[in-house]
Amino acid sequence: MSKKIRKKSSKSDSSGTARAATVNRIKPARNVDMTASGKLKSRLTSPFSQAGELAEGSLAPPFKLPREDGTHVSLADFAGTKLVIFFYPRAGTPGCTREAMDFTRLAKEFAASGTTVMGVSSDSVKAQESFRNKHKLSTPLVSDEKHDMLEAYNAWGEKSMYGKTFTGVLRTTVLVDEAGRIARIWRRVKVEGHADEVLAAARRL
Structure with missing residues (x-):
């Protein structure tokens, strides 16, 4: 038993x-x-967060942020049109100034192709306003001080300069088509000739 x-x-x-x-x-x-x-x-902790790397063909992450003139812009404002978003490290620095001026130079050509262009950085609204006024920039300049949009578009991360590693804006450009999808992504952008390359891509859409 x-x-x-x-x-x-x-x-x-x-x-x-x-x-x-x-x-x-x-x-x-x-x-x-x-x-x-x-x-x-991964569980999303923010409406901007994306699981993994943003990919061409995916829906553009939504955003609503202040711009240099004190108003707010959102992805919904550009529904039915093509949109170029260039993310730049810091207003007023040489490379960012050249890039913003190149997009301003081609503003009429972008408009003719049915494309709106706007720049985004982590600078304050006041800094963006000064940047626009000093260089007579025509593109909207958006302020993302909390890095929500920058992170959603994979334009915020680790970078190095002069032997030091830090976190900041990664120079990136995104082209969104009329349906609100990512048509093209440029990473580690080299400023020289970049605006012209983006215009050519927008015209092909």
């Missing part, structure tokens, strides 16, 4: 251990969600 009881108890313990191990294997890690395919994905 005692042997049978011990055997049954052993079987029960083994089954319980197996079930616990199975539960531990399938329990999702903290702060993650399960997709329909059973894969884990």
